[in-house]
Amino acid sequence: MHSSRESVLKDVQRITAKYGFGDKDSKWGIKVDRSPSYGGGLGVFATRDFKENEDILVTQPYAHVTDQNYCDGCYSPKDVKKLMKCSRCGFVSYCSKECQTKMWPIHKLECKHIKGILPYSDPPHAGMMCLARMIYTHRANITRNGTLELIEKLDDLWTKENQMNLPLTPQYVNNIPIYMQEPSGSTIPVQTLINYAKKYESHKLLFKNVRNTMILPLLGFFNHHCIPNTYRDNDRGGNNLDYVITASRDIKCGEELFMDYTGTDNRIEKLDFLKTFLHKCLCSTCREINDTGSKEKYYRCHSCNGRVDIRWKSPSLKRYHALCLKCGKEYNVEELEKKGNIIKSNIKEEFNKAPLEIKEMMIKLYKEHFHVLDIFLAEELDHSLDKDSMILLNDPFVFKRIQLQLRHHYGPRSFTAYEMFLKKDIIPKLVKINPDLALYLISSFTTDPKPNLSTLFSNPDPYFDLSLL
Numbered sequence: 001m002h003s004s005r006e007s008v009l010k011d012v013q014r015i016t017a018k019y020g021f022g023d024k025d026s027k028w029g030i031k032v033d034r035s036p037s038y039g040g041g042l043g044v045f046a047t048r049d050f051k052e053n054e055d056i057l058v059t060q061p062y063a064h065v066t067d068q069n070y071c072d073g074c075y076s077p078k079d080v081k082k083l084m085k086c087s088r089c090g091f092v093s094y095c096s097k098e099c100q101t102k103m104w105p106i107h108k109l110e111c112k113h114i115k116g117i118l119p120y121s122d123p124p125h126a127g128m129m130c131l132a133r134m135i136y137t138h139r140a141n142i143t144r145n146g147t148l149e150l151i152e153k154l155d156d157l158w159t160k161e162n163q164m165n166l167p168l169t170p171q172y173v174n175n176i177p178i179y180m181q182e183p184s185g186s187t188i189p190v191q192t193l194i195n196y197a198k199k200y201e202s203h204k205l206l207f208k209n210v211r212n213t214m215i216l217p218l219l220g221f222f223n224h225h226c227i228p229n230t231y232r233d234n235d236r237g238g239n240n241l242d243y244v245i246t247a248s249r250d251i252k253c254g255e256e257l258f259m260d261y262t263g264t265d266n267r268i269e270k271l272d273f274l275k276t277f278l279h280k281c282l283c284s285t286c287r288e289i290n291d292t293g294s295k296e297k298y299y300r301c302h303s304c305n306g307r308v309d310i311r312w313k314s315p316s317l318k319r320y321h322a323l324c325l326k327c328g329k330e331y332n333v334e335e336l337e338k339k340g341n342i343i344k345s346n347i348k349e350e351f352n353k354a355p356l357e358i359k360e361m362m363i364k365l366y367k368e369h370f371h372v373l374d375i376f377l378a379e380e381l382d383h384s385l386d387k388d389s390m391i392l393l394n395d396p397f398v399f400k401r402i403q404l405q406l407r408h409h410y411g412p413r414s415f416t417a418y419e420m421f422l423k424k425d426i427i428p429k430l431v432k433i434n435p436d437l438a439l440y441l442i443s444s445f446t447t448d449p450k451p452n453l454s455t456l457f458s459n460p461d462p463y464f465d466l467s468l469l
């Protein structure tokens with residue numbers, strides 16, 4: 001590691017020690033250290049053993065903004081506690097006098113301004129409000145589970161590639177002064193605002209929507225894992241602003257602690273979130289899919305009709321093995337490939353000149369040997385079918401649905417396969433020429449055991465989340 005990074009690490013360890021990070025006898029029994037997995041960056045490590053469901057860390061945001069459906073003091077939702085709006089600005093809600101009093105040192109600085117702009121503009125954007133609150137918190141010297149010093153250290157660490165671009169910065173910079181209780185005549189220098197905006201952008205760790213956001217600096221050192229060893233216990237304690245990190249399994253001293261940044265178990269949502277946030281997820285699960293995943297050749301298992309994939313046995317051995325993903329039957333890779341290639345080359349040669357009945361027969365033969373996701377025949381068909389017969393995929397709803405189903409079932413490795421498959425508009429053409437095969441192909445994207453072409457898209461399968469469309 002670069003020596004300046006070493007000194008940043010020392011600074012970070014010194015600062016986080018103030019918040020209970022350190023050796024096994026420290027308050028939390030966790031520490032920030034170098035994480036080998038993410039290009040020399042930092043991560044959080046256990047300095048003692050943790051039992052499954054044991055709390056690891058309780059922290060609160062340095063700055064946060066909630067919408068009117070939550071109490072600004074404790075984050076209680078309105079369906080749990082009756083909320084009352086601030087009588088001056090009418091914008092921020094509280095569940096009790098106690099919460100209002102707690103938030104007053106911050107809210108008093110913004111209240112008048114929010115009231116002033118509400119008649120003329122949309123409600124404040126949470127990002128801008130949170131940024132203003134971050135500045136107040138800093139100026140008021142409030143240290144609530146973090147300081148600007150800590151946030152600054154995180155900034156030093158993150159390389160340029162890691163920094164998100166700041167699409168909202170110009171908007172923040174222009175609008176922030178209206179949230180600030182500045183003495184008349186004084187304005188905050190633009191550069192100062194940009195600096196704060198950068199920190200805000202790279203540190204907001206929980207960004208639900210334009211009305212809710214929070215900055216949690218102590219969580220800024222946790223790396224993401226798609227199968228994490230911690231989870232957030234939302235319903236813990238009286239204060240919902242508490243961010244409680246709990247062990248999701250037994251954790252040994254020295255293990256790195258991972259959070260799931262996405263907050264969802266739905267693989268599609270996870271991938272969409274990670275794409276914008278991490279560029280490429282390097283957690284061990286994603287690396288395994290990338291290193292050992294299917295070579296995008298799909299054979300049909302002769303025992304159970306399942307999908308047989310050729311996979312790396314291990315990245316270091318670089319030896320393939322073929323495995324049915326359904327019943328586990330192993331195949332000899334060379335034999336499988338040889339046979340597959342003969343069938344493919346025969347089909348390829350004969351297919352274009354064959355009359356329709358023969359094509360259908362070949363499709364039947366192909367179906368017997370290859371799993372439906374093999375795209376070879378689809379490509380061949382694409383060259384020989386007439387372009388006017390596209391119907392289904394012109395409908396963006398249908399296209400998206402098939403695409404998401406594919407991702408849902410086959411993960412990131414099959415992106416290229418399904419993109420080729422779908423972009424070539426194979427299915428609509430097949431619907432015309434061979435509805436049976438089309439249905440067969442489509443059935444692999446749905447959990448419905450007996451899909452019907454006409455109802456398939458009107459009755460989404462139960463595991464499919466329509467809100468994603």
Ligand SMILES: C[S@@+](CC[C@H](N)C(=O)[O-])C[C@H]1O[C@@H](n2cnc3c(N)ncnc32)[C@H](O)[C@@H]1O
Nearest residue numbers: 041042157162220221222223224280281282283
């Ligand atoms: C909240 S920070 C985590 C601490 C960070 N490793 C550091 O050195 O300060 C998030 C950043 O860590 C890296 N990171 C965390 N989890 C990752 C993952 N699963 N794959 C790739 N990068 C990850 C990314 O650079 C991301 O922007």
